[in-house]
Amino acid sequence: MSEIRFGFIGSGKISHFSAEALLRHPQAKLVAAQDLNEERVDDLADKFDIKHRFANSSELFACPEVDAVYIAVPNKFHAPLAIEAMRAGKHVLLEKPFAMNTAEAEEVIRVSKETGRVFTLGMNQRFNEDSQKIKAIAAGGALGDIYYAKAYWFRREGIPKLGTWFGNKALAGAGAINDIGVHLLDLCLHTMDNFDPVSVFGTTYTKFGNRGLGEGGWGLSDSTDTTFDVDDLASALIKMRNGATVSLEVSWAAHMGERERTDVELYGTEMGASMYPAKLYKRDPYDADYQVVENVAAQAALPHCDRFHNFINHLLDGEPLLVTPDQALVVQKILDAVAVSTRTGKSVEL
Numbered sequence: 116m117s118e119i120r121f122g123f124i125g126s127g128k129i130s131h132f133s134a135e136a137l138l139r140h141p142q143a144k145l146v147a148a149q150d151l152n153e154e155r156v157d158d159l160a161d162k163f164d165i166k167h168r169f170a171n172s173s174e175l176f177a178c179p180e181v182d183a184v185y186i187a188v189p190n191k192f193h194a195p196l197a198i199e200a201m202r203a204g205k206h207v208l209l210e211k212p213f214a215m216n217t218a219e220a221e222e223v224i225r226v227s228k229e230t231g232r233v234f235t236l237g238m239n240q241r242f243n244e245d246s247q248k249i250k251a252i253a254a255g256g257a258l259g260d261i262y263y264a265k266a267y268w269f270r271r272e273g274i275p276k277l278g279t280w281f282g283n284k285a286l287a288g289a290g291a292i293n294d295i296g297v298h299l300l301d302l303c304l305h306t307m308d309n310f311d312p313v314s315v316f317g318t319t320y321t322k323f324g325n326r327g328l329g330e331g332g333w334g335l336s337d338s339t340d341t342t343f344d345v346d347d348l349a350s351a352l353i354k355m356r357n358g359a360t361v362s363l364e365v366s367w368a369a370h371m372g373e374r375e376r377t378d379v380e381l382y383g384t385e386m387g388a389s390m391y392p393a394k395l396y397k398r399d400p401y402d403a404d405y406q407v408v409e410n411v412a413a414q415a416a417l418p419h420c421d422r423f424h425n426f427i428n429h430l431l432d433g434e435p436l437l438v439t440p441d442q443a444l445v446v447q448k449i450l451d452a453v454a455v456s457t458r459t460g461k462s463v464e465l
Contacts, residue, residue: 116182119427122147122167122175122205124196125187126159128333129210133185133237134163137423142431149175172196176203183430185237185423186210189280190288194219201232208426209236212297213447215288220447224440233429235436236443237422240302245393248411249381250306252388252395259385261307266299267364268377273331274324274347274367282324282343290345292319292453296365300351301438301446302390303361303379310445311356316462317453319346322368329368351453 121137123130126148137143147167150156160168169175175184176199183206186196194214197207207227213236214220227234240246253261275281275294287293304310323329324343348366355361379390387396393411428434452463 116431118142118144119206119430120144120146120180120182122149122178122181122184123159123165123187124149124172124175124184124200125210126150126152126155127187129187130159130185131162133187133423134159136421137185138163139421140424140427143423143427146180147175147178173199173203176200176205181205183208183233183426189286190293191215191286194223197223197234198226201226201230201234204230204232206233206426206430207235208423209234211236211238211301212288212293212450213443217444217448217451220444224444227440233426233436234440235426235429236438236440238298238301238305238438238443239422240298241305241437242422242425245390245411246302246306246379248393249379249388249390252411253306253381253383254308257386257395258381258383258388261309261381261383262359263362263382264303264307264359265362265364265380265382266303266378267362268295268299268375269364269366269369269371269373270295270331270375271371271373272329272368273333273375274329274343275331275333277324277327277330277341277343282341282345284344287345289319289450289454290321290324290349291347291365291367292349292351292363292450293345294367296349296363297446297450299365299377299379300361300363300449301442303363304446305442306379306381306390307355307359307361309355309357309359310442312353312361312445312449312465313356314354314462314464315351315449315452315456317349317351317456319349319453319457321346323347324368331367349453351449351456353449 148165149169185208187210280286324347351363353361381388456463
């Protein structure tokens with residue numbers, strides 16, 4: 116195989132960004148696109164000169180010119196479409212989150228093994244330059260034992276356009292935690308190299324979207340139904356088997372000074388680190404009261420840093436997948452536990 120021919124399931128905003136990323140790889144071709152909305156699929160196909168256009172996903176899966184698919188649709192359809200694609204012989208790169216629940220995610224993994232098709236999740240925060248730099252430093256042991264981590268992503272007005280599927284629990288499963296929280300949770304566990312949680316205590320709130328407030332600029336919708344029944348703020352305290360603790364806090368909308376605030380902070384026995392921008396923190400041995408802050412300049416992207424490049428290079432040359440299905444399953448289990456903890460008011464054992 117000298118190239119990978121892609122089909123896109125879903126032709127919304129994210130697919131335009133993803134098409135640009137995909138086509139930067141010299142051995143990738145985008146040959147098919149699908150969307151229930153004919154205008155959207157035409158927009159995508161016209162922009163990127165895509166040969167085949169489909170209204171039905173099953174027709175795209177049956178196309179012999181497609182080797183792999185990228186799926187970017189409402190969360191409810193992630194697992195069913197990934198399973199159908201693999202049963203049709205296609206490899207799958209899926210947008211986050213993995214699924215609506217752990218049972219669905221486990222079935223995707225089972226079908227991937229059964230069919231021999233490659234499956235991965237497009238966790239793009241793992242592939243940016245700052246996060247890869249800090250990951251490399253942590254993996255080298257410079258931070259020592261990472262015993263506490265704090266991941267947060269707060270937006271002042273960042274709810275996807277009201278009336279989109281993002282605010283509909285039946286289609287999205289959850290709100291801010293499934294949209295932006297999943298990214299930082301995955302990145303945090305990846306950087307710590309720790310995917311072994313034992314308990315989760317979580318809380319979620321719906322305080323803005325249900326009042327028609329906090330809308331940002333993302334999302335496409337012609338709907339007049341502005342139902343909003345998902346979280347616009349979520350938090351979780353995650354205990355790991357080795358004793359480490361992860362704090363996760365995310366919000367689509369909140370009363371705050373900045374428009375947006377996001378970071379992953381790592382606290383190790385030898386050094387601390389923050390992700391955005393990449394910085395290291397270590398006490399000066401000659402002055403106990405002076406905190407030395409070192410800016411870690413993010414150099415050019417590491418080889419094959421883009422999520423599509425990693426996926427394509429895995430299919431062509433066997434490059435290891437940066438995001439494995441088993442890691443994604445752990446993240447899904449934590450998301451499920453946050454929902455249960457919110458309902459019960461109790462910690463959930465994993």
